[in-house]
Amino acid sequence: MSGSVPLAAPGGAVRDALEDRPFRRLWFSYSLSSLGGWLALLALLSLAFTLSQGHQPFSPEAAVAGVLGAKLAARLLLPALLRLATDRVDSRLVMAVADAVRVALFVSVPLVATVEWVLAVAFLSECAAVARAQATNSALAGLVADNRQDRARRFLHLTPHGTAPLAAAVFAVLAVAGWLLEGLFSPMADVALYANTVAFAAAGVLLWWVPSAARESQESREDEETTQQAEGTRPIPTLRERTRTAVVPAARRWLAWGMLAVFVPGGLLVGAGRVHVSHLGAGDAGFGVLVAAVTTGTALGVFGGSRLLRDVSRERLFGLAAGLAGASLIVVGLVGDMAVAAVFAALTGLGAGLAWSAGTVLLARQSDEEDHERVLDFLHPALRFVLVASAIVAPLLAWPVGDHQVRSGDVGYGLWGTGVVLAGAGLVAHVAAAVCYRRMTRGLQGSLRAEVATVLRGAPAAPPVSTEQLPGTFIVFEGGEGAGKSTQARQLSVWLRDEGFEVVSTREPGATKLGMRLRTLLLERGDTPMSPRAEALLYAADRANHVQSVILPALRRGAIVISDRYVDSTLAYQGAGRELSRAGMERINDWATEELVPHLTVLLDVPPEEGLARNSGEHDRIESESEEFHTQVRAGFRDLAARDPGRYLVLDARDGEAEIFREVRRRVRRILPDPVPRESEAVTGMMPIIDE
Ligand SMILES: Nc1ncnc2c1ncn2[C@@H]1O[C@H](COP(=O)(O)OP(=O)(O)OP(=O)(O)O)[C@@H](O)[C@H]1O
């Protein structure tokens, strides 16, 4: 198996990536090569099965496991070695040679027609595939403009996932064709072998039209690698590089393992598939159908299902989908009918795909941007390994179990080794999913039934995030220009840290990478006019990102978050200042923040002329607004505080810094987590002590 399941839906990346003509050609050639790779895998598995019938010392199960093992060995052992070699040669040449080598290897298989040669070809062709993939990546660096490279690379990564179901379907059709032309092709998988040689040959020929920009000099490539390594953006790191640098934080480790585990059923199915379908009276075509079903189901789950079920909480969706994968695998293992097995194979894939996409959303929620990337960097190669390893294990377990006939009176039931392994693994997966469901949904608001009912009605069901359910504390400073928010926020952070709390000090706009870019857009005084609504939406976009990647993860950890500005700034500046509908502003901000409301908002109230005078530097786009605008903003803030006095502390910002800070501290103390006796802190190790 040369690919893994995608990490996220591609969205608009597909269209954007293909806009580059040179890249389009490279991609097309790579797609054909990847299609050939999948076809070759299925053909080799089938041939190993067919040729090992009655051929000592190989049992069909061992031969199938041998093919997968040879591929895994090539993947694990060779990348570093090949990288050394391919780095010294022109990328196009490496790609062409890799394709030509595979053409020669696959043409030789029907001629030699022994299990031993099938295993050797499995190993050698995988070496060629690894070299091909590495050279494609190097070529991409020389072909695509810098600002498009990430998108192009991401798209390239997704390609094998799209070609897998297609290759399986083509394999099934070719197997039927082989059966119709039985006199010409025996075994039937030979037809698929010839077809994949055509795919590889076409992929190689297409390289002719890939511009020679792909041929960067060794020197420039080395320069580029050094820079990329320094920047941490080196393309497609090897498995070892990724697993070495990707540290999955403890809190996300279980989820990450769970996301990998949901693919075990799919891997088992592919590994046991060829032997299993023979018990169901099917041959190579049946195997193709089974693999097409499971890979198509997975793709549907990853790309479509989660969007369809977007109103079901992801914690529930993860457990339910993993349970579906397990339960479906039990059915595949136990039924004696090929068509039913194919339907449930598709459901096995669908469950895995859905669980994966729910998992990625949960991961993103729990991590900041960098953390999230690191976890994904670990998951991608690990997933590939899990898939191949489980595919190897399935036939190896089925072998000693053996095939049995169970009789009850006149009725006989075939209990096949592969069936027992699939059903047994499905049962384990189902039980694990049930445990997972219970753990992940503990403390979740609302019921599954209510969520399903809301989905059926088409209304959104995701409950707002309530600060009451979060262990952390959220404090916001608001006010007009120069009111002293940053000064007070800084002092409060220092004080709370001294008291032993974990404090996350942040601000709006501009606390995330995206936010910094939005801040520049919003505040620079260019000559590009910005409509009030666009302005409001840009502040909301910054906030949505801020809440998801900074505020919520910190609050979930139990930290105290202190933010310099939040939603009220939009209500005051864009609502009162720009005179946009307050209800409209509330609506977009409720949506952007999942209705996350601070525990306390400190409003520092200052007459605009006084606050603006404190800032001697050049005024930005908003500061340069009229006095009337700033007066309206001030009135907007005061109005908000008057409506919800329980949540606000309004202070006169003309008072001295120390005096203001004393008031802030007095009020903040009231909302801090309960003091914990010293002796119990040693036990829990979680909560700091407040002595005052
Ligand atoms: N209570 C105060 N009295 C007088 N000056 C103050 C007071 N608090 C802060 N300042 C001064 O006012 C200036 C602006 O303070 P600060 O940056 O904290 O305000 P801000 O509200 O965060 O400003 P902005 O909204 O423009 O980012 C600084 O020079 C600061 O030293």
Ligand SMILES: Cc1cn([C@H]2C[C@H](O)[C@@H](COP(=O)(O)O)O2)c(=O)[nH]c1=O
């Ligand atoms: C969050 C937010 C901010 N603004 C305005 C208010 C200020 O003029 C700037 C931010 O600058 P600061 O020095 O960091 O205070 O942006 C706004 O108009 N709407 C908002 O939602």
